Amino acid sequence: MSLRLLQRSRRQLVMVALALLTGTAGAGNHTVTDALGRSLSVPDQPKRVLALSELDLDALLALQQKPVGTTNGRGQDGPPRYLGTAAQGISSVGAFASPVLDRVIAARPDLILAGGQPDPALLSQLGKIAPTVVSYQLGEDWQTALRRIASLVGQGAQSEGVIAHYQQRLAQTRQRLGHSKGANVSVVRWNPQGPAYMLKDAFASRVLADLGLQRPAGQQQPGIAHSPPLSLEALNRIDGDWLFVGTLSAKGQASDALAAARQTPAFQQLQVFKKNRVVEVDGSLWTGLGGPLAALAVLADVEKALGKP
Amino acid sequence: MTHPPAWLTGRPADATTAPSGLRRGAWALALISLPMLALASLLLGGGDYSALDSLGGLLGLAPAEHREALHTVLLTLRLPRTLAALLVGSALGVAGMLMQTVTRNHLAEPGLLGINAGAALGVVIGMVWMDASSGVALLGWAGLGALAGNVCVMMAAHNKGRISSPLRLVLAGAALGATFHGLTSAILLSHQAGYDQYRFWLLGSLSGIRLDTVLQCAPLVILALMAALLLTRPLSALRLGDDLARGLGHRPGRLRLLIAVTVTALAGSAVALAGPIAFLGLLAPFLGRKLASNALSQQLLTSAWLGASLLLLADIGARLVIRPFETPASVMTALLGAPLLIWLARQAPSQPKGAA
Numbered sequence: 001m002s003l004r005l006l007q008r009s010r011r012q013l014v015m016v017a018l019a020l021l022t023g024t025a026g027a028g029n030h031t032v033t034d035a036l037g038r039s040l041s042v043p044d045q046p047k048r049v050l051a052l053s054e055l056d057l058d059a060l061l062a063l064q065q066k067p068v069g070t071t072n073g074r075g076q077d078g079p080p081r082y083l084g085t086a087a088q089g090i091s092s093v094g095a096f097a098s099p100v101l102d103r104v105i106a107a108r109p110d111l112i113l114a115g116g117q118p119d120p121a122l123l124s125q126l127g128k129i130a131p132t133v134v135s136y137q138l139g140e141d142w143q144t145a146l147r148r149i150a151s152l153v154g155q156g157a158q159s160e161g162v163i164a165h166y167q168q169r170l171a172q173t174r175q176r177l178g179h180s181k182g183a184n185v186s187v188v189r190w191n192p193q194g195p196a197y198m199l200k201d202a203f204a205s206r207v208l209a210d211l212g213l214q215r216p217a218g219q220q221q222p223g224i225a226h227s228p229p230l231s232l233e234a235l236n237r238i239d240g241d242w243l244f245v246g247t248l249s250a251k252g253q254a255s256d257a258l259a260a261a262r263q264t265p266a267f268q269q270l271q272v273f274k275k276n277r278v279v280e281v282d283g284s285l286w287t288g289l290g291g292p293l294a295a296l297a298v299l300a301d302v303e304k305a306l307g308k309p
Numbered sequence: 310m311t312h313p314p315a316w317l318t319g320r321p322a323d324a325t326t327a328p329s330g331l332r333r334g335a336w337a338l339a340l341i342s343l344p345m346l347a348l349a350s351l352l353l354g355g356g357d358y359s360a361l362d363s364l365g366g367l368l369g370l371a372p373a374e375h376r377e378a379l380h381t382v383l384l385t386l387r388l389p390r391t392l393a394a395l396l397v398g399s400a401l402g403v404a405g406m407l408m409q410t411v412t413r414n415h416l417a418e419p420g421l422l423g424i425n426a427g428a429a430l431g432v433v434i435g436m437v438w439m440d441a442s443s444g445v446a447l448l449g450w451a452g453l454g455a456l457a458g459n460v461c462v463m464m465a466a467h468n469k470g471r472i473s474s475p476l477r478l479v480l481a482g483a484a485l486g487a488t489f490h491g492l493t494s495a496i497l498l499s500h501q502a503g504y505d506q507y508r509f510w511l512l513g514s515l516s517g518i519r520l521d522t523v524l525q526c527a528p529l530v531i532l533a534l535m536a537a538l539l540l541t542r543p544l545s546a547l548r549l550g551d552d553l554a555r556g557l558g559h560r561p562g563r564l565r566l567l568i569a570v571t572v573t574a575l576a577g578s579a580v581a582l583a584g585p586i587a588f589l590g591l592l593a594p595f596l597g598r599k600l601a602s603n604a605l606s607q608q609l610l611t612s613a614w615l616g617a618s619l620l621l622l623a624d625i626g627a628r629l630v631i632r633p634f635e636t637p638a639s640v641m642t643a644l645l646g647a648p649l650l651i652w653l654a655r656q657a658p659s660q661p662k663g664a665a
Contacts, residue, residue, distance in 0.1 A: 077500075095498060193509040193517035194635040227634065229509055231355025232517055233382050234633030265381045 032152065034133045035115070035140070042131045043110050045154050050109035052099055052126075053116050054080055055142060056135055058291025059149040060113075061086045062162045069093040069107035073284050075248025082285040082297045105129055111152065115145060116289065139224045141206060142291050162292050166299075170210055173299045176307035177211070183306065185213045186240035186272070189287040190247050192257045194229025197238055202226070203290030204244075207298045216240040226287060235266050242306065243272040246283030279305045335600055343614055346621035350391040353625055355632040356382060363387075389520040394620040396523065396530045397515070397579040398589060402616020403537050404575040405590025406597060406609055410544055411568050414475040415653055418590030419455075419576035422482030425587065426489035427458025428580035429511060433493050436507070437500050444525030448581045454489075455577035459569050461485050476654065513586035513639030515624045526578045533574040534613060540568055541605040548605075586639045588646020589616055589623075595649060619645070 029041045051057040051067040054074065060067050061083060067090060073080030074096045079087035093103040104112070104126065112126050115135040126132040133152055136145035143163055150159035177183075185208050187198040198205050201224045205215060218237035221227070230237060238245075247258055258280060261267045272278055281301050285294055351367060352360040358379060365371040366379030405418035419425050431454020435441035441450055465481035497507060509516065543564050546554040551561040579586065593616035594608070600615075601607040623641035630636050 191509060191517075193514055228631065229516070229635045231628060231633050231635050232386050233354040233356030233358070233628075236357070237633060265385045269378055269381055 032133065034135065035137045035148065036134045038134070040131050040133060042133060042152065046111035046152070048108055048110045049153055050093065050104065050107055050112045050130070052093075052112060052114045053097070053135075053289065054294075055145055055289045055291045056113035056115045056149060057087065057090075058083065058293045059135075059142070059146045060153070062146070062292035063150055063153065063155045063158050065153055065155065066090065067113075068109055069103070071099055072096050074288055075284050080284050080288065080294075082282055082294060086293070099126075101125060101129070113149060113152070115149075138289075139201065142203065142289075142295060146292055166292060166295055169296055169299050173303045173307065174211055176303055177213075178307070180241070180306040181212065183213055183241035184216050185302075186216050186219060186238045186243045186245075187286060188238045188243065188245040189226055189283050190245050190258050190261055191229060192260060194231065195235075195238060195245075195261075196226035196229055198226050198287055199223030203288065203294065204286045204298055207290070207295050208302070211299075211302065213302075232264075232266050235270065239270045239272050241272070241277065243270070243278045244281050244286055244301070244305075245278060246281040246286050248283045248287075277305075332600070339596075339600055339611070339615060339618070342618045343621070346618050346625070347391055347395065350394065350621050350625055351383060351387050353629060354382060354387060355628045355635065358382060385520065389518045389523050390515045390624060391621070392520075392527075393515050393518045393523050393582050394624050395617045396527055397583045397586065398593070398617035398620030399534060399613035400530050400575040400579040400616070401586060401589040401620070402593030402597070402612040402614075403534055403609055404572045404579070405616075406594035406612040407537055407540070407544075407568050407572050407575075408590070409594050410548065410605065410608075411565060412478060414478055415595070416475050416479045416591065416650070417482075418588070418594075419572065419579075420585065420587030420590055421479055421486070421650070422458070422462045423485030423487075423489055424455050424458040424462065424572070424576045425580050425585035426486040426493070427461075428452070428455035428577045429585045430454045430489045430493045430496075431457070431577075432581060433496055433507065433511075437496055444519075444522035444581070447522075448526055448529065448578055451581035452573060452577035455573045455580065458485060458489065459573050459576075463565075463569060479654075509635075509637065510584040512637035513584040513642075514627065514635065514637040515583050515620075516627070516635045516637075518582065523582065526582050529574055530578045533571050533578070536567075536571050537575070537609060538606060540564070540571060541609055544568065545605050583638070586620070586642055588642045588650065589620060591650060591653075592616075592619055592642070592646050595653070 028044045030044055031039055031041050033039055048068045049060060049065065051060050051070045053071070057067060057070045057079065069091045070079055070087070071094045072078055072092055076096070078092060079090060091107065093107055094100040099122075109130045112130050112132040113135045114123060114126060114132050116138045117123060117134055118138075123132055123134070135149045135152065146162060147156075147159045150156050174181075187202075187204050187208070189196050189198070197219045199221050200215065200219070201222055203224075208215065216237070216239065245258065245261075262273075262278075267273060270278075279301070285297055286301075288294065290298075352363040354363070358366070358375075362371065362375065362379065363383065366376070366383055371379050401419060408417040408419065408422065409415055428451040431450040431452070432447055434454070435447060435450030439446075439450070441447055462478070462482050462485055465478065465485075493511065497511075543554070543559045546557045546559050547561055547564055554561050554564075594612045596615050597608050597611035601611040619642065620638065623645070624638045626641045627636045627638040
């Protein structure tokens with residue numbers, strides 16, 4: 001059975017190759033080095049880009065490029081919710097971080113962005129469909145990733161504009177912080193059996209640092225992901241001047257969990273709860289890998305909560 | 310050829326083979342372990358309060374500024390965990406003991422035979438598609454799943470009226486468990502947000518358990534434990550063989566059905582409370598047989614007692630090993646249970662007492 005599948009995908013591959021040859025006739029190729037240090041030949045002006053990670057998708061949309069497909073956001077049944085209408089109509093080629101090869105082939109990409117993808121087997125399979133570039137390594141900031149992605153899709157100049165816009169919004173938000181300048185901000189993904197806080201080098205943590213905001217003393221460990229599930233007895237580690245807390249879904253079970261948390265006595269003892277400074281946010285935005293649009297969305301959340309009217 | 314000593318085989322450690330002083334010591338240790346561990350479970354935790362602070366809080370001697378926080382920790386976090394460990398531990402211990410007796414297989418237990426995995430699948434189906442969230446609803450779904458698992462594995466065990474070999478039964482259980490687990494993962498992968506919420510529960514953990522859920526599940530567990538105790542008498546007759554049991558006025562078919570229902574209720578409520586916790590149903594009856602006499606009622610009580618003690622111990626360990634973070638309690642039971650399983654599987658033939 002797997003042999004037949006292989007033959008079928010090989011046949012599709014040939015068809016794709018033919019389509020590409022006719023479609024990109026005249027356009028040239030050039031060689032790039034990706035985030036893993038691999039040299040690849042990529043089209044000068046890719047027309048059908050596939051964005052396999054949330055940061056790739058976010059960066060392309062920020063550059064006003066619409067990819068031909070993407071994978072679902074973390075904990076989402078489609079593109080990340082914070083992208084809203086910008087991501088509407090982009091077809092999904094699989095669940096979060098797990099593209100389905102058949103659907104990748106069907107999307108007929110001429111360039112695949114596989115940022116953060118460490119699996120060499122998957123990369124080589126994708127490479128047979130279209131040039132596959134690892135656009136960033138996990139842990140690189142979104143600005144570095146954006147610049148690399150922009151130059152890949154021939155929009156090198158635009159990336160500086162996007163970053164400048166972020167800097168401008170950053171300065172605005174900073175101005176409006178007022179009393180909250182330098183406040184301690186806790187960022188948490190809620191789980192009723194053990195919430196996790198975001199480590200110091202995570203995406204949202206970096207945006208907060210850009211704003212000059214602090215993290216609580218217990219949330220200073222280096223790392224780009226979240227902590228292990230915290231004991232509910234040690235919930236004081238998520239206390240702070242402000243608490244931004246989310247689950248991966250705004251509807252259904254996960255947000256019910258957050259509503260239940262507010263009823264929990266241990267949660268009600270947090271200073272931040274008593275001061276009514278708990279802000280419920282989109283967990284897939286605040287605890288994900290981020291990107292230029294995500295950074296603007298985080299700034300908007302912070303401004304809305306902490307900013308003076 | 311010499312026979313291995315009784316303590317190696319799990320056969321009755323009767324007075325002629327076991328050093329009685331050692332056995333009395335083990336009894337005393339087992340008896341005091343439960344109250345001691347229950348107290349330790351109230352005094353120890355992953356937070357900033359020391360055992361001494363907690364003792365102060367328990368006795369009402371805590372300084373005023375800590376009183377409220379300590380009460381929250383003791384009453385809303387540690388008390389539910391402790392009660393849940395008592396219920397889940399004894400339920401799994403007794404479920405394992407019943408299964409081992411009825412299948413005449415020392416390796417039979419709800420975790421290894423896929424019943425816990427069935428219950429977990431039931432709970433996930435209930436939560437994802439049926440919007441079940443109350444303790445009673447989850448209990449119902451866990452029960453349905455446990456029943457499905459139990460029916461499948463018993464069909465594998467009793468093909469053509471004969472009892473399968475111990476390892477064959479365990480292999481069937483492992484295959485069943487893997488299938489249920491795969492289905493559970495498939496459902497959760499297509500509901501990504503759910504996955505993030507359930508994955509800790511899916512591993513088996515007492516963290517974050519709520520007192521009202523515990524109290525909702527408690528009556529069923531207690532009822533099933535009492536039913537199990539009543540069933541030990543006819544089950545003793547069944548150990549002599551179906552014909553003899555019939556001669557003594559029992560109905561083997563109906564009895565097996567009642568035991569299957571009891572095991573389902575025990576495993577189902579354990580999973581509804583704490584997720585699938587493996588190996589406890591293996592460990593508790595194993596140690597129980599070492600301590601108890603040949604009488605099934607005594608073995609059952611010992612299994613319940615030790616199951617509760619072991620889960621308390623595992624849960625305390627789960628809070629402390631990487632504090633202030635949580636480890637699933639099932640990781641702790643697996644650390645103890647996996648070596649025992651390997652050792653037991655290497656002891657051939659594995660036949661409970663009274664089976665030969």
